[in-house]
Amino acid sequence: MTLTLLLLFVVGLVLGIPVAVCLGLSSAITILVHDLPFTVLAQRSVNALDSTPLLAVPLFIFSAALLSATGVTAHLFELTRMFVGRLRGGVAQVNVLVSLIFSGMSGAALADIGALGGIQIKMMEEQGYSRRFASGITVAAATIGPIFPPSIPLIIFASAAEVSAVRALLAGVIPALVVTVALMAQIAVMARLGNLPRDTYHPTLPEVRRKITVSLPALLAPVLMIAGLLSGLFGPTEVAGVIVVYSIVIGIVIYRRLTVQGLWHAARESVEASANILFIVAAAALFAWVLTIGGVPAMAGQWLLSVSTDPLMLLLILNVLLLVAGMFLESIAAILIIAPIVAPTLLMAGVPPEQLGVIFVLNLMIGLLTPPIGMSLYMVSIITRMTFGEVVRGVLPFYVPLFVALAVVTLFPGLSTWLPNLVMQ
Structure with missing residues (x-):
């Protein structure tokens, strides 16, 4: 079978x-x-979608589309540029920081690239960066989005592994900062060795104040979301609903750029994206059921435990498995197929579920920028009209900080568990 x-x-x-x-x-x-x-076809597919945490997925997608429609991405980029752009390689650093900030609104790598990629790459080219370097750091920085809350892949993992979605989301905060620091350190080294350009923009103090004022409502969106989760007042679905309402209010009342047409376009875009994700969820649940009937999870568990019962060794094996899977499978499909098979064994061996979720997502995000599939690579290739090979060569230096971050998250479980344990004692 x-x-x-x-x-x-x-x-x-x-x-x-x-x-x-x-x-x-x-x-x-x-x-x-x-x-x-x-009859299992209908039963398993429908049951997979009958999940309260999954309701957060279309809502987070909708909120990101609404914020993009208001033009906040340009404001965020300009604000960050004012503070760190003057450093050597500063606009590249801006690229990473804006990806971190926008990740608190989108929760998906491809959404970050779609919303920010064109702006970031064009700005870096105007400042004297090569298109290859600009595309490479843009792709690498997009890995932050699916780790930092609101993370759609972490919500999917929590649903597949039957663990707390709130704990899974909180677990991504510190690892996302680790990835950010690793990428910024790599840029600093490359700036020193390669004499990367400094930003030519010299903002005045009134301009900085004005930009902070304009950007503040958008910056409060991720703060509001994390505060809601930390307070325990809201779960992921409730927080997502609050962010949608907040995005509509600031888009209409404060920025005054969210029109009826823009609202309709954001809703339509969100429906299409949500349908694609939930179609994968339903189909993968059916696939996982057939694997379970065939005894694959039990066999996989026995094999893993026969190799080692040490949690670190099991995580190293999982890292290799996920990196290979991420090269060929779409990340959400990979989570839904692999998590039910290996998660019970690793949890039984003592791996914290929060750390396991972060490792799953980070590995698969690295897979998004790894040939032969590499959806992030293809997306940037389309945006920049570069060949796929050129984009791959541009991202090569940034595999180093990403793998360093993966190693750190694997070796130190406290990075993933500290915040959830602190908040949800």
């Missing part, structure tokens, strides 16, 4: 069939061939 399922899935991928369709179609054919109850 398992062999039939995997062969059909691989054949579908080779033929270029979308991942969600491959998951659902291979599962349906396997169920039919092996005479399993066909």
